[in-house]
Amino acid sequence: MNENVDNLLKVIKNQFNQEKGDIEKVQRDFDEFYLSFSSKGPLKITSEPDAPVPSYWIVTPQSSYKKVILFFHGGGINLGSTHGHQDLCQRLSRYTGFSVFSVDYSLAPEHPFPAAVEDCILSYLWLRDEGFQASELVVAGISVGGNLALSTLLALKKMGETLPLGGVCMSPVVDFKFPVVYNHLKDVNDWITYKRLEKIRELYLQGKPPSNPLISPIYGDLEGLPPLLIQAGSRELLLCDINRFRDLAVKKDVKVSLEVWQDMFHSWQLFYSHLPEGEGSMRSVGEFVNGL
DSSP, X not given: OOHHHHHHHHXXXXXXXXXXXOHHHHHHHHHHHHHTTSOOOOOEEEEOTTSSSOEEEEEOTXXXXXXXXXEEOOSTTTSOOTGGGHXXXXXXXXXXXXXXXEEOOOOTTTSOTTHHHHHHHHHHHXXXXXXXXXXXXXXXXETHHHHHHHHHHHHHHHHTOOOOSEEEEESOOOOTTOTTGGGGGGGOOOSSOHHHHHHHHHHHHTTOOTTSTTTOGGGSOOTTOOOEEEEEETTOXXXXXXXXXXXXXXXXXXXXXXXXXXXXXXXXXXXXXXXXXXXXXXXXXXXXXXXX
16 A cells, blocks of 8 residues: 555545534635645636636636636535635646636535536536637536536536536546445545535435436436546545446446546545646646547
């Protein structure tokens, strides 16, 4: 086993054992914890006052202003923001050459399902109204943000909207029933726990059925979705569910590239400064996006 990864997992687990107290402080601590692992590179981030949902543009000197990654952050649906994911967004922009448009969607429990999905859909439609072609857009997200990316694609398809060029999902939550996760707790070493997943489900669904495809994309009609890149770690608690989603999507003739990164855990892409695999994963995203 990788000692560096084991030590990093201990640090992350300790951080997430302290999620108590004032929610605003927990949110700030969450964001700053992620940012403490950033690459500290040059960053240009500006808010978009005209967007229907609080959103931000993140670009690098090489970014195209004609091509956009619509990004949804992680955080377990009750935490997270563009601020805490700004370094990841910067690296997405740098490795793809696209501008990144990151959405601070509504958080639970104040705003349970379908608020976050609706915010993501509105953001895509706003970009289209602003003149961006679907062929110039890629939807991306990490963790619960990966779930929202897939849910947005399914919703847009049902609405008859032209779908974006592709989708990038990093450690996505694909099934809020978590049917396989519980049976494989002893087989993985991840920082995210089944207890945490149950809490996320409780906060987000608030009694709504997890089989709703916009909650659990694995139960949706996947036929006709654009090419997808899915990244997961071999230590990922969600890996079995992600494999199930990949298999179902392939059966519906969706072009799915599933990368399972050896020794990596949930959302390892955020811990860039401590893991060379963080850079490797972004390089792979860049190759995928530019190959669409």
